[in-house]
Amino acid sequence: xxxxxxxxxxxxxxxxxxxxxxxxxxxxxxxxxxxxxxxxxxxxxxxxxxxxxxxxxxxxxxxxxxxxxxxxxxxxxxxxxxxxxxxxxxxxxxxxxxxxxxxxxxxxxxxxxxxxxxxxxxxxxxxxxxxxxxxxxxxxxxxxxxxxxxxxxx
Numbered sequence: 716x717x718x719x720x721x722x723x724x725x726x727x728x729x730x731x732x733x734x735x736x737x738x739x740x741x742x743x744x745x746x747x748x749x750x751x752x753x754x755x756x757x758x759x760x761x762x763x764x765x766x767x768x769x770x771x772x773x774x775x776x777x778x779x780x781x782x783x784x785x786x787x788x789x790x791x792x793x794x795x796x797x798x799x800x801x802x803x804x805x806x807x808x809x810x811x812x813x814x815x816x817x818x819x820x821x822x823x824x825x826x827x828x829x830x831x832x833x834x835x836x837x838x839x840x841x842x843x844x845x846x847x848x849x850x851x852x853x854x855x856x857x858x859x860x861x862x863x864x865x866x867x868x869x
Contacts, residue, residue, distance in 0.1 A: 723768070726750070726759060730749050731768070733748055738773070742760065745760070783833055784831075785833060785837070786830070787835075787857050787860065788858045790826070791824060791825060792852075792855070794852070794853040796825060804849055804851055808828070813831060813838075813841045814828050815830070816829040
């Protein structure tokens, strides 16, 4: 999708701010809080979903309460950075469920992965057997998070 941020007006931005924090709010409550009637609010909400601005609705789960509070960041350097190799790596990394985020980086390494596991032992297995065996991986380096101070998406 192309950048359509200029297409968002004040009502759209208010709706998005509310929905980011309160994804289960009713349309009636949302409409009241942004200053619209229910029908125009529903139309706007459908447009935001249909255009891809809103990609979905999720449940925010506390990882510590389900035993998944170990977070590590893995720097990944590739042996080949031509477009075909990047596409192959991207497709393969998407299939590793423990990788929560993967970012291509402009640095001395190529990708930064956020990896969530139950503990350091499980991380070692994921790194050794899954991440290190991804296509074109030349080397990795790990940073273990000791505490999450801010997580905007949970």
